[in-house]
Amino acid sequence: EIVMTQSPATLSVSPGERATLSCRASESVSINLAWYQQKPGLAPRLLIYGTSTRATGIPARFSGSGSGTEFTLTISSLQSEDFALYYCQQYNNWPRTFGPGTKLDL
Amino acid sequence: EVQLVESGGGLVQPGRSLRLSCAASGFTFDDYAMHWVRQAPGKGLEWVSGISWNSGSKGYADSVKGRFTISRDNAKNSLYLQMNSLRAEDTAFYYCAKDHAELEPPYCMDVWGKGTTVTVSS
Secondary structure, eight states, rough: OOOEEOOOOOOEOOOOOOOOEEEEEEOOOTTTTEEEEEESOOEEEEEEEETTTEEEETTTTEEEEEEEEEEEEEEESSSSOSEEEEEEESSSSOOOOOOOOOOOOO | OEEEEOOOOEEEEEOOOEEEEEESSSSSSSGGGEEEEEEETTOOEEEEEEETTTTEEEETTTTTTTEEEEEEEETTEEEEEOOOOGGGGGGGEEEEEEEEETTTOOOOOEEOOOOOOEEEOO
């Protein structure tokens, strides 16, 4: 199976700053990569699919880039509601797999 | 409003079986692939299984292959997960999720249920 890794495990940032989260696949997943946000006690929310397409209702401050094995989620100007866990997920191969997550910390 | 409601979770002994259900509403169920995703207490997300809109394509995580079976009944707008030979490590919160793309294999999930808890313990 494709193993997804994310770095850093925790990213400490301040509101208004830019956050860059990384996701790496153990082999190429083309652009078949999604990002999710999860807050405590809630189900995950789809942010990005196809590496760079924002899901419905996702603000423009969230952007995704990359291809192959290296991907990035960028949050251009952090809002207080953005402090959460972020997961990447590949859907190029079976089984679909998630990364371990990056916690965005205040 | 798109809604997914899971049921069937509970406490079960190791080696026993459990069947999860997910009732879907607010969208054309038979146009979308569906997924099960789980999250052990304090841990990250683990994709468990996915099924295409017409049940023609199914996939499983290595950790559940041969023990879990995903199915759907489009006439009932329902998704199922039959879990056999349960282990302590299957203890988790199980989410039902809708795929984001119409008439495609299971890719990624744009709508999630609130989940149901499965605890495997003697």
